[in-house]
Each structure stands twice: as structure tokens, then as C-alpha cells.
Amino acid sequence: MIQIVVRFLLGGIVVSAFAIIADLLKPKSFAGLFGAAPSVALATLGLTVATEGASYAATEARSMMAGAIAFFVYGSAVSWLMMRYEIQALWATIFALPLWLGVAFATWSLWLR
């Protein structure tokens, strides 16, 4: 339970920090880089090394490659959906989440499993 609380607090702090940096930057395409900052990974991997060991953390990092590829597809799809179909940001980002899941799991199953 304590570990979950620590993860929550650490994750909240790191994600918020990158979000604030993104708020401060212009132009928007450059600020957008920080939307793909390794915030969850930073909050997770250090703690995982301490609790589960380096090998466990390395396995997580290896799978993260599939998640990052899925993020690329997801971000591109969201950008395209908003421009092409004029969908609101909230709906475009939520509707495309299954795409992230699908690409991440497919890449992991085919390549990293």
C-alpha cells in the first residue's frame, strides 16, 4: 500500500513538472515534445530497481519500447483526426487510446515476447 502511495505521489510530481515545462514553451509543436516525456518511466524505474532489482526494471524498459512505438502512432493519429475530421481534442485523444493499446500489445507480442 505504501509503495502504491509513493508511486502515485512520485508519478504526480514528475508528470506535473514536465507538463509545466510544456506550458512555458513556445511554439506549440516544440512544447508538444514534452507530452512524450519519460515521466511515468522516471517515476517508476528508479523505484522498481530498488524494490524488484535491475533485471526486472530492464525487462520493463524493454517493453517500454513497444509502448513508445504505440505512442508515435497514437500521437500521429490524434493530430490527423483533429485536422481531418475537426474532432475536439478531448474526444480525439480518448477515442484513439484503444489504438495505443492495440499497437503496444501487438508490437510486444510480435517482437518482444
Added chain:
Amino acid sequence: MQIKFDSSALGKTKWHEYAIRFILGGSITAVAGFIAKKFGPGIGGLFLAFPAIFPAGATLIEKHEKQRKAEQGLQGTKRARYAASVDAAGSSMGSIGLLVFAVLSWRFIPRHNALSVLAGSTLVWLGVSVLVWLVRKRT
């Protein structure tokens, strides 16, 4: 277009918008840990690259851009959507850096100090992302 710091943007974000991002970020980090415990690090690791606050971030950009245009007496729906779309394209470029971050962490965490590896990988993430952005901008 030059890269600039605009501190006035901080004033536009309300406290509850910061709170939403904090809660979303904290939740996905906790959930990623829970998934790794339940299904193993192979599945759990996928969620280290989950677009945790992306929906909230893109929505905020759209909302703030709309408000900015409304203050000028303009409608701004299209402009706001364009701004959020450009931000999403930027995140796609950042995800290439995220991939490099994952590769470096995977290869070096077992053999070196984890905190040094994470710090170094973060710098490389930033470098690669900025490089991709510069290349994209020039083409």
C-alpha cells in the same frame, strides 16, 4: 520560428487543471506498478510509455487557445483545434526520443547505477526529440 519561454502561460492554468494532471500522472504511475505486479514486467513495461496526461494536455491547449481568441472577440474553434493538433504532432516526435530512452534504460540499467542511467537517458531523450523537431521543421 524561435523557441521561447512564455511565463504568462502559467497564469492561464487554473489550480484544478494542475490537480487533474497531478492525479492522472500519479494514477497511471500507480496503475503501471499494479499491472507489472499482476501480469509481470513484460506487460507492465508497456505502460511506462502510456500517454498519461496527453488527453488533459491537448484539451487544455485547445481550451486556452479558444479563450485567447474569445478575448479578441473571435470564435477561434478552428485555431484552437489546430493548436492541439500541432501539439499532438510534437508529442509524436517526442515519442522517438522516448523509444531511445527505453533502449538505453534496457541496455544500461543492469550494469550501471540506475539513477545515472535514468538521468543520462532523459538527457538523450531531450536531445533526440529536439533533433527530430529541428529536422522536421526544416523539411
